[in-house]
Amino acid sequence: MKRTLFRTRIKFCGMTRPGDVRLAGELGVDAVGFIFAADSPRRVDAEEARAMRVALAPMVSPVAVFRDNSSEEVRDVVRRVRPVLLQFHGNEEDAFCRSFGLPYLKAIAMGTGSGQGAVDFIALRVRYAGASGFLFDSHGAGESPGQGRTFDWSRLKPGIETPFFVSGGLTADNVHDAALALLPWGVDVSSGIERSPGLKDGDLMRRFVEEVRRADCAELGKSCEAG
Numbered sequence: 001m002k003r004t005l006f007r008t009r010i011k012f013c014g015m016t017r018p019g020d021v022r023l024a025g026e027l028g029v030d031a032v033g034f035i036f037a038a039d040s041p042r043r044v045d046a047e048e049a050r051a052m053r054v055a056l057a058p059m060v061s062p063v064a065v066f067r068d069n070s071s072e073e074v075r076d077v078v079r080r081v082r083p084v085l086l087q088f089h090g091n092e093e094d095a096f097c098r099s100f101g102l103p104y105l106k107a108i109a110m111g112t113g114s115g116q117g118a119v120d121f122i123a124l125r126v127r128y129a130g131a132s133g134f135l136f137d138s139h140g141a142g143e144s145p146g147q148g149r150t151f152d153w154s155r156l157k158p159g160i161e162t163p164f165f166v167s168g169g170l171t172a173d174n175v176h177d178a179a180l181a182l183l184p185w186g187v188d189v190s191s192g193i194e195r196s197p198g199l200k201d202g203d204l205m206r207r208f209v210e211e212v213r214r215a216d217c218a219e220l221g222k223s224c225e226a227g
């Protein structure tokens, strides 16, 4: 999407501890994700997510993350956790995703490596007409997300007109390049800020945020020079 503001949103995903949620807020992160997918090592239940929601600083958005959960499970999380955004990583179609009355992000499985074509963004927009945005993640279709692998970023061509997040294998060492190469609405990270699945590391969290802000400053500098 055309860059008009110079702040890349940051979402920390797979939070499992209130202390990590508190630190994310202090670091200026925009959103935190709670994972309710059955097969995730970062899975939390609605009560654990509620406890973390209490630890959220003002203006930090709680996001509920699913992968082929039943509509009853999603409804239960919506009622008990009160997320402001839903994120779907499985085979969910638009009618399902929008049926909960909340904005949603559709995660798109990009697979790993190169050799696949550019993303057909118009087809995605048609298929997920109700989506507020997309999250391009590195897992293959049917694979578990959160594996810490990148995908071929060149498959995302400039000119995407809907907010999109880049995800998969981002760390403090590569997020600066990703942000500058793709100018995404936001970046999403899980294992790149962890010591082990679900246990975030304060130093890695802080370094990740610093690197995103460094990319934002570089981009802002370029547009100031261009007048």
Ligand SMILES: O=C(O)c1ccccc1NCC(=O)[C@H](O)[C@H](O)COP(=O)(O)O
Pocket (backbone or CB within 6 Å): 013, 014, 033, 035, 037, 039, 040, 041, 042, 065, 066, 067, 089, 137, 138, 144, 145, 146, 147, 148, 149, 167, 168, 169, 170, 188, 189, 190, 191, 192
């Ligand atoms: O991370 C998981 O375990 C997970 C399981 C099921 C659905 C979604 C999941 N994660 C969603 C995310 O947004 C991750 O942050 C994203 O896949 C990036 O992960 P990573 O490569 O570890 O940064």
